[in-house]
Amino acid sequence: MGRWICHLCSRIADSWLLLLLVLALSCSPAAAVTASPSAPHVKPSYSFGRTFLGLDKCNACIGTSICKKFFKEEIRFDTWLSSHLKLPPSYLLSYSGNYTDDAQSWRLVDITRLTTKYQHDQADKRICTSLLKTKTCSLERALRRTHRFQKWLRAKRLTPDLVQGLSSPMLRCPSQRLLDRIVRRYAEVPDAGSIYMDHLTDRDKLRLLYTLSVNSHPILLQIFPDVEGWPFPRYLGSCGRLVVSASTQPLRDFFGAAPEVAADLALQLLAVLRSMGTNDLNYFFYFTHVDAGTFGVFSNGHLFIRDASTLGIIDKEEGSQLIDGQQEYKDIFSCLTVDCQSAFVSCNSIREKQSLVMVCQELLPKLLKGKFLQPVQEKIDSFLQHCADGLADDQGVNEALAKLAELLKPLRSCDSRFAYRYPDCKYSDKY
Numbered sequence: 001m002g003r004w005i006c007h008l009c010s011r012i013a014d015s016w017l018l019l020l021l022v023l024a025l026s027c028s029p030a031a032a033v034t035a036s037p038s039a040p041h042v043k044p045s046y047s048f049g050r051t052f053l054g055l056d057k058c059n060a061c062i063g064t065s066i067c068k069k070f071f072k073e074e075i076r077f078d079t080w081l082s083s084h085l086k087l088p089p090s091y092l093l094s095y096s097g098n099y100t101d102d103a104q105s106w107r108l109v110d111i112t113r114l115t116t117k118y119q120h121d122q123a124d125k126r127i128c129t130s131l132l133k134t135k136t137c138s139l140e141r142a143l144r145r146t147h148r149f150q151k152w153l154r155a156k157r158l159t160p161d162l163v164q165g166l167s168s169p170m171l172r173c174p175s176q177r178l179l180d181r182i183v184r185r186y187a188e189v190p191d192a193g194s195i196y197m198d199h200l201t202d203r204d205k206l207r208l209l210y211t212l213s214v215n216s217h218p219i220l221l222q223i224f225p226d227v228e229g230w231p232f233p234r235y236l237g238s239c240g241r242l243v244v245s246a247s248t249q250p251l252r253d254f255f256g257a258a259p260e261v262a263a264d265l266a267l268q269l270l271a272v273l274r275s276m277g278t279n280d281l282n283y284f285f286y287f288t289h290v291d292a293g294t295f296g297v298f299s300n301g302h303l304f305i306r307d308a309s310t311l312g313i314i315d316k317e318e319g320s321q322l323i324d325g326q327q328e329y330k331d332i333f334s335c336l337t338v339d340c341q342s343a344f345v346s347c348n349s350i351r352e353k354q355s356l357v358m359v360c361q362e363l364l365p366k367l368l369k370g371k372f373l374q375p376v377q378e379k380i381d382s383f384l385q386h387c388a389d390g391l392a393d394d395q396g397v398n399e400a401l402a403k404l405a406e407l408l409k410p411l412r413s414c415d416s417r418f419a420y421r422y423p424d425c426k427y428s429d430k431y
Contacts, residue, residue, distance in 0.1 A: 052090055054113075054241025057124065059206045060139035062114065062218060063188035066237025066244050074100050075109065075244065091117045096247065099236065108247035108299075109236060110306075114215035115337050120241065123214070123336040130332055143206060148331055152205050156196050158183050160321045165329035167338045168216040168309075169288045173347035174322065175315035178283070182208075187222040187235060213333040218243045220308040231272045231304045233296070248296025248306045251363065255292070259371040263411035264418060266367055268303035269295065270405055273355050282316040287355040288345075290362050300419035312350065320347045353390065353397045360387035360397075372411065379407055 050056040053070065069075045076098045077088050088095050094112040113120070128137035131145060143149055152162055158179040163171045180195035186208060191199045200208070211219060221235035226246075233246040254265055272295075276285035287294070289310040296306030305311070314320070351357075364387075368380055383404040390397040412418075414425035425431035 049087075050240070052087055053239050054120075055239065057120075057139055057241060059203045060124075060127075060143060060210050061207060061240050062211050062238035062243060063207055064239055065188050067239040069099070069237070069244075070239050074103065075111070076106075077111070097244070099244070110233070110245050110247045112217075112243050112245070113241055114211070114217070114243070119337060126335065127332060140206065143210070143332070144202075146332060148333055149206065149209060152209055153202060156198065158197060163212060164322055165331060165334045166213050167334055167336075168212055169312035170216040170220060171212060172312055172345065173314050173320035173350075175318035176321055177318050178313060178315055181223050182212075182219060185223040185225075186219075188238065209333065210336075213336050215309045215337065216311075217307060217309045218245075220311060221245060226304070231275065232308060233298075233304055233306065246298070248298055248304055250293045250306060251295040251297065251303075251367070252292030254297060255366045257367075260411060260413040261417065262367050262371050263408040264301065264413075265297065265303055266364055267405060267408050267412065269359060269363065269367075270356075270401055272303060272305065273359060276355065277352065284314040284316050284352075285355075286312050286314070286350055287358055288312055290355070290358045292363070292366070295363070298420070301417060302420035314347065314350060351394070353394045356397055356401060357388060357390060360384050360390075360401075376407065376411075380404065383407070 053067070054061050055064070055067070058064070066075070077095055092113075093116050094110060097109045097111045098106040099109040100106045115123075124139060125135065127139055127142050128134050131137075131142040148162070155162060160174045160176065160179065163174055163179065183197055183200075184193060184195050186192050186200075186204075188207060189199060189204050193199075197205065208219075218235060218238060221232050224230035224232055226232055226234050233248055236244040236246070238244065251265070254261065257265070287310055294305065294307050294310070295303055297303050364384055365381075368384070370377070372380060383400045386400040387397050387404070390400065414422060414431075416422055418425070421431040
């Protein structure tokens with residue numbers, strides 16, 4: 001009897017041990033993973049490549065000041081905010097994006113290339129074939145060998161001879177005062193402020209030279225910032241060959257705008273051009289070309305220069321400090337975006353009303369034509385034609401535009417669509 005009871009107790013103990021083992025296995029992490037109905041959700045992410053950003057081309061690039069924002073996804077491409085977060089096509093010249101500093105509030109930005117991807121690629125090939133006689137190469141190694149860059153390495157100060165022959169209109173007639181401003185306000189280095197280039201590393205010098213050679217737009221945004229009242233969008237930084245700036249809507253989007261909006265933008269356009277000719281720093285700004293994307297409009301209705309790549313500068317205090325022959329100098333840096341055989345344009349050929357005439361020919365008719373009742377429209381068309389034909393008559397252009405401005409002022413309206421001057425315009429004729 002006792003033996004039977006011991007056998008029964010042993011069987012019961014074995015059953016409890018088996019039950020405990022099953023419970024332990026069912027609670028183990030491995031079992032939990034196996035039993036899970038679906039894998040945990042993984043946050044989608046951009047697959048940023050060095051090639052898309054142009055980082056693989058550095059230091060033949062603009063800079064790296066805003067790269068962290070891209071990789072932390074604090075800059076996102078506007079039309080690609082899908083669940084897959086795919087990058088946009090690399091062949092586009094500009095992209096709309098969203099930018100944040102706190103991951104909560106986002107604002108629109110423009111993300112642009114200095115030139116098209118195709119032009120960049122062609123220029124890269126030209127560097128390799130002309131300097132190293134190879135189809136592909138290290139762009140930095142090739143450019144560092146050039147006579148111009150060796151002069152940059154030895155230089156303590158950016159002087160006119162270091163930028164001679166570069167295709168940028170901004171550097172066509174350079175003064176020492178302008179070049180000092182470039183170095184002092186160069187935003188791709190942390191300790192700018194001096195007119196001497198001691199704070200620039202070899203890498204910084206190559207990036208600055210490359211940017212000036214390809215497209216001076218980001219440099220203009222840095223040295224004439226919007227916070228000081230200049231009509232340019234705010235420069236936020238660069239990564240590789242992409243520039244990030246505050247977003248503006250191109251003027252072409254307003255060619256079909258209501259009459260009161262068209263009148264307001266036309267008056268702003270004339271005011272911007274006047275400030276470019278007369279300002280406290282005594283720089284004369286002029287355009288070599290304008291089109292429907294040259295100017296842009298912020299969400300508050302304020303008009304700015306959206307694309308400064310065709311903007312030239314003449315220093316009215318010092319004038320051009322290139323000596324005869326220096327302007328016609330050509331090397332590989334002169335040919336990164338233009339044909340090396342392109343015609344030379346003298347500083348003396350720039351007319352005071354050149355930009356106004358271009359705007360009267362190319363932009364104001366598209367903005368103002370057919371918007372108003374007669375006889376107002378007839379008068380507007382007459383003033384525009386007088387301005388467009390007035391390249392040889394500066395005084396005639398001034399008179400036509402003054403009359404046009406007086407005609408347009410009462411055609412504007414004062415409401416919240418024009419937030420840049422509302423509600424001030426309710427209380428003052430100045431706005």
